[in-house]
Structure formats: structure tokens, C-alpha cells
Amino acid sequence: MAQGSADASDKVPEDIVVTARRRPELLQRTPVSVVALSKDDLDARSMTNLRTLQNFVPNLTFAPSQNVGEAGANIFIRGIGQEDFGIGAEAGVAFYVDGVYLPRALGLLMNLTDVARVEVLRGPQGTLYGKDAIGGAINLISTMPGPDRERTASAILGNIGRAEAQAVINEPISDRLFMRLAMGLVDRDGYFRRLPPEASLAFVERVSGKALDLRSEGDDRGQGVRLQLRWLVGDTLTADLSIDGSRKRDRQGANHIDAIDPRFGIFPEINALIR
Numbered sequence: 001m002a003q004g005s006a007d008a009s010d011k012v013p014e015d016i017v018v019t020a021r022r023r024p025e026l027l028q029r030t031p032v033s034v035v036a037l038s039k040d041d042l043d044a045r046s047m048t049n050l051r052t053l054q055n056f057v058p059n060l061t062f063a064p065s066q067n068v069g070e071a072g073a074n075i076f077i078r079g080i081g082q083e084d085f086g087i088g089a090e091a092g093v094a095f096y097v098d099g100v101y102l103p104r105a106l107g108l109l110m111n112l113t114d115v116a117r118v119e120v121l122r123g124p125q126g127t128l129y130g131k132d133a134i135g136g137a138i139n140l141i142s143t144m145p146g147p148d149r150e151r152t153a154s155a156i157l158g159n160i161g162r163a164e165a166q167a168v169i170n171e172p173i174s175d176r177l178f179m180r181l182a183m184g185l186v187d188r189d190g191y192f193r194r195l196p197p198e199a200s201l202a203f204v205e206r207v208s209g210k211a212l213d214l215r216s217e218g219d220d221r222g223q224g225v226r227l228q229l230r231w232l233v234g235d236t237l238t239a240d241l242s243i244d245g246s247r248k249r250d251r252q253g254a255n256h257i258d259a260i261d262p263r264f265g266i267f268p269e270i271n272a273l274i275r
Contacts, residue, residue, distance in 0.1 A: 018119055019139065022128050033122040039143070042112060048156070048164055048186070050109050050118075050140075057120045062109070073108035077122050080135035094125060094133035097140045098242060101131050110246060111222055113184035114168050116143040144240065145170060145178035145230040161189035176232040184224045190216025190251060222248040 016027040018036045027036055035057045037047075047053065050073070051062045063074040063083065075081050075093040082092040087104060095102045102108060112118075119139040126132055129139075150170035157163055169181045193216045224246035231239040 018117075019141070035120045035122070036117055038117045039115060042115060042118070046156075047112060049111050050138075053118065053120065053138075059122055060120060073105050075105075075108070075135070075138065077120070077136035092133065093135040094129065094131050094137040095140075096129060096137065098142055099129070099139075101129065103131075107246075107248070110248075111184050111186050111224060112140075113166055113224055114143050114180075114182035114226070116141045142182075142226065142228070142242070143168075143180070145180035145228050147172050147175075147178060158188075160191055161187070163187045178230045180228045180230075182226045182228075184222075186220055186222040188220040190219040192216065192218060217251045220248075220250045222246065222250070 016036055016038075017024050018027045018030055018034060019025075021030060021032065027034065037053075037056065041047075045052070045056060047056070054060045054062050059078045061076040061081075063076060063081070073091070073095070074083055075091060075095070077093050080092055082089060082105065084105075087106070089105070090103050091105050091108075095108055119141070121137040121139070123136055124132075124134050125137045129137060148170065149172060150168065153165070153167045155163075155165045163185075164187070165185045167183045169179075171179045171181075173179055224244070226242065226244035228243075229241040231241075233239055
């Protein structure tokens with residue numbers, strides 16, 4: 001027991017480098033409330049989507065988005081965020097991908113493909129990243145191209161028709177020019193099925209303006225690809241180019257209605273349908 005205790009006390013904590021203050025520095029010396037998850041941390045926890053961050057980061061919550069599917073992100077840190085999903089509304093928690101600010105909530109719940117680390121800064125942030133935020137900030141840092149040749153692929157299979165695949169190619173074009181290609185695919189069936197309402201289908205279709213779809217809901221269909229180039233121009237100058245695109249098609253899981261405000265009597269037919 002004494003020998004084991006001595007070995008445990010002799011362990012040196014691993015150095016964690018973050019860019020919470022816009023420059024690389026040790027997490028232990030950063031005077032900011034920040035949680036950093038490396039690529040190994042993400043893989044060990046099977047975190048393939050940004051929403052799963054809330055399971056491992058204190059005070060972080062992704063509230064359900066209304067009418068915009070599972071790709072919309074209403075992010076809250078310490079209870080501060082933004083519920084409005086409109087195109088003109090800015091999030092209360094700033095979101096960055098490789099230093100680029102993404103102002104809209106739509107499309108932020110992306111899949112984590114070839115990510116080097118994720119940093120969650122809690123509390124109000126100034127204009128250090130180019131945009132102030134009252135709730136905090138989330139920095140998504142992708143893996144950059146390097147001089148070593150790399151070929152990796154992974155796949156996940158599960159129930160409810162879950163199938164995920166990722167592939168990464170890193171190729172040095174020359175001594176100073178590197179290329180990296182990352183691709184990801186997510187496919188999962190819905191986890192519950194809608195039941196026909198008590199009202200007639202004709203009435204439902206007349207109110208909604210379209211045919212009622214009784215297929216399963218809560219599914220996930222997404223594809224993404226990212227191409228990166230890194231050019232070592234000189235000893236102190238590096239030029240990076242990144243081109244990415246993604247497509248996400250899913251059906252949001254329905255929200256359960258516990259009560260209806262009786263004052264909402266403008267559309268009695270819709271109220272009857274909701275009941």
C-alpha cells in the first residue's frame with residue numbers, strides 16, 4: 001500500500017494546452033473558467049455530436065429547438081443563453097470553429113469529425129474572439145494538416161438503425177505544403193413513431209396544410225466533408241485554408257404538451273387538435 005501510494009503521488013499531471021485567451025498556454029495557468037476535451041477524451045466518451053457535450057461539461061445545456069429539427073442549437077451556460085432560433089437572432093453563447101464565429105443557432109449541432117479538441121469557456125466573454133457573449137463561448141478546433149502521412153477510418157453500428165462512419169486522409173504534398181481530408185456520415189432511424197390523432201386525418205391535413213406523416217421521428221441523417229491545406233510560408237508564417245460543407249436532414253422528436261393556456265382561444269380548432 002505504501003509503495004502504491006508513493007507511485008500515485010509521483011505522477012505528474014499531463015500538460016493541457018488551450019487557446020482560451022487567443023494564444024496557446026497551459027490550462028493550469030489560464031485565469032479563465034474553461035473545460036477542455038481532447039480528441040482522446042471525445043473518443044473515450046463516444047462523443048460524435050456536439051449535443052453530447054452537456055453530459056460531461058458542468059453548467060452546459062442544449063435546450064430543444066422549436067420547429068428547426070435537431071440541428072438547431074439553443075446553448076445555455078449557467079442558465080444564460082438564447083431561445084430564439086430566428087435567422088436574425090444571435091446566440092447568447094458564442095460558437096467558433098477554428099476561430100471563425102458562427103452567429104446563427106441553425107446548423108450548430110454538427111457532428112464531431114476529426115476534431116483536435118473542444119474548449120468551453122464559462123461566463124461572460126469580452127471581444128477577445130471578435131464577439132462578446134454574455135453566457136460564454138465554445139471553441140471547436142479541428143485537427144490541422146501535418147507532415148506525416150495518415151489514413152484512418154472508423155465505424156459505429158447500433159440499434160435503431162444507427163450507422164456512423166468517419167475517414168481521414170493526411171497527405172504531405174511537399175516539405176512545406178500539407179493536405180488533410182476528413183469525411184463523416186451519420187444515419188440513425190427515429191426512436192419513436194407517431195400515432196394517428198383522434199381527429200380525422202382530413203381535418204389534420206386541412207389545419208396543417210399538408211399530408212400527415214406518421215413515420216418515426218427523432219431520426220438523424222447527416223453528411224460532412226472538410227478539406228484543409230497548410231502552407232509553411234516561412235519559419236514564422238503559416239497560411240491555412242479550410243473548405244467544409246455539410247448536409248443534415250432529420251425529424252425532430254415531438255415535445256410533450258402538459259397543459260394549454262386557456263387564454264389562447266384565437267384558434268379553437270388548433271386548440272382542439274392539440275388536445
